[in-house]
Amino acid sequence: DAKTTQPPSMDCAEGRAANLPCNHSTISGNEYVYWYRQIHSQGPQYIIHGLKNNETNEMASLIITEDRKSSTLILPHATLRDTAVYYCIVRAPNFGNEKLTFGTGTRLTIIP
């Protein structure tokens, strides 16, 4: 699985959009970009994933650049409950391999 690079920490004002970047310059053609988050001492929570098109769900939007070397997770109207560590993970959907390789993630703090 390709390596990802994320900033260690970010702050965002409550009510504003939080934009979390992720660099994955060595991504392969069949690898998906996944985002998970972990609120303190809880299990990670799946947010969204995508291959090359932009994706949106009820939680967030995922913007993947055309060359797929980077992506941005957007939380449109951040709330205090969005304070968490956000992990960007790149992996291929290989049947027989569900392993997720977590990096150090981005610690997002929402400021009241």
Added chain:
Amino acid sequence: KAGVTQTPRYLIKTRGQQVTLSCSPISGHRSVSWYQQTPGQGLQFLFEYFSETQRNKGNFPGRFSGRQFSNSRSEMNVSTLELGDSALYLCASSLAFGQGGNEQFFGPGTRLTVL
């Protein structure tokens, strides 16, 4: 639909003892993965089970083992506990069909403290 459940939620053991943790996946999910999370090493993959077979294993000593039952429930066992085994143990389940990307759903974890 009920989420992934893990029991017990908290556990205190002493060095040298052994421990068994349990995970019930989301109904219909056939893959169960286990992770260890510590402040120093972060989230690390332990192993994955599918249809009662271990098909992926992380870089952990043989003291860490697991199994999966026919109903997809899984247990992991740690023998001869060491202080460094103190961690949050997380279980995740997925459909594991391999196409189109699968999301994994995590349980709340079992917090193990070794004294």
